[in-house]
Amino acid sequence: MPVLGLTGYALEVPDLEVGAGFYTDAGLTAERTADQVILRCRASAQPVVVLAQSAGPMRLHHVRLRAEALDEIKDLVPRHGGTVVAPPEGFESEGLWVRDPHGVLFNLIDCAALSEVVAEPPFSINAPGRIVRVRQSAMLPVSSYQPVQPRRLGHVAMFTPDVMASVNFVCQALGMGLADRAQDIVAFCCATRNSDHHVLAFAKSPGTGLHHASFQVADPDEVGRAGHALAEKTGKGHWGFGRHTIGSNFFNYIQDPWGSWLEYYSDMDFIDDHALWQPTNYGMEDAMANWGPPVPSDFVHNYQAKTTA
Numbered sequence: 001m002p003v004l005g006l007t008g009y010a011l012e013v014p015d016l017e018v019g020a021g022f023y024t025d026a027g028l029t030a031e032r033t034a035d036q037v038i039l040r041c042r043a044s045a046q047p048v049v050v051l052a053q054s055a056g057p058m059r060l061h062h063v064r065l066r067a068e069a070l071d072e073i074k075d076l077v078p079r080h081g082g083t084v085v086a087p088p089e090g091f092e093s094e095g096l097w098v099r100d101p102h103g104v105l106f107n108l109i110d111c112a113a114l115s116e117v118v119a120e121p122p123f124s125i126n127a128p129g130r131i132v133r134v135r136q137s138a139m140l141p142v143s144s145y146q147p148v149q150p151r152r153l154g155h156v157a158m159f160t161p162d163v164m165a166s167v168n169f170v171c172q173a174l175g176m177g178l179a180d181r182a183q184d185i186v187a188f189c190c191a192t193r194n195s196d197h198h199v200l201a202f203a204k205s206p207g208t209g210l211h212h213a214s215f216q217v218a219d220p221d222e223v224g225r226a227g228h229a230l231a232e233k234t235g236k237g238h239w240g241f242g243r244h245t246i247g248s249n250f251f252n253y254i255q256d257p258w259g260s261w262l263e264y265y266s267d268m269d270f271i272d273d274h275a276l277w278q279p280t281n282y283g284m285e286d287a288m289a290n291w292g293p294p295v296p297s298d299f300v301h302n303y304q305a306k307t308t309a
């Protein structure tokens with residue numbers, strides 16, 4: 001089980017200040033270096049997003065995965081259509097760098113597990129026949145709430161011209177597992193042990209690129225509150241609040257400055273042992289959501305396709 005989880009991703013962006021502003025508005029903390037912006041989730045020393053200056057449009061530079069048995073991966077990558085490559089300039093050189101059959105760059109690092117996220121009070125509600133709260137309001141006045149800070153990066157969803165080829169590569173060369181899919185249009189992959197339902201997802205498109213990055217917040221209230229607040233600040237695309245069928249998570253998507261999306265989520269399915277999980281091939285009616293508002297017209301438009309194909 002070489003891949004153990006997702007640790008981060010890097011984007012090349014045309015304007016670092018714009019990128020830093022967006023992610024800071026989204027609740028991450030930003031640190032400027034000479035030519036990059038390093039973004040972290042609350043109370044985490046580990047960078048989750050790196051923004052690097054680019055002369056061109058936004059482009060997904062690489063996705064970083066925590067893994068073991070890097071020598072085994074090094075052997076498997078070329079046998080499954082990928083390439084082992086030299087570390088790119090401008091980024092830390094540690095670990096193994098590979099390109100998948102479509103040219104998407106992954107950095108696999110053998111590092112300690114990320115620090116555990118602190119457990120928070122359960123989200124409980126008064127339900128038919130089950131009252132958990134009496135003589136007490138669940139909600140405080142709007143002004144009482146601090147801006148939501150994501151707890152951790154959960155998953156990255158990427159465009160690909162061939163969803164099942166991308167799935168096969170991460171499963172066979174990187175040792176991940178297929179969690180579920182909807183035909184050959186979208187697919188969701190997990191680490192094979194103790195993983196969110198998906199840490200990588202793939203959506204069919206003419207080219208490669210970032211579709212969205214997803215950050216975990218405490219509960220459905222925070223999914224709603226964080227998404228509403230960020231959408232007010234950006235004034236760009238917004239899809240949510242809703243709930244996915246595949247993965248079961250509550251979602252709220254806000255469009256980033258470059259046309260991709262940032263998702264807040266809570267309550268995702270968890271796969272402790274992929275060998276005991278039965279992947280489902282869903283119909284397209286379940287590909288997007290179980291319920292939610294209408295999907296924005298450009299939700300699956302790949303604004304990066306011409307630059308990354």
Ligand SMILES: [Fe+2]
Nearest residue numbers: 157212214263
């Ligand atoms: Fe997602």
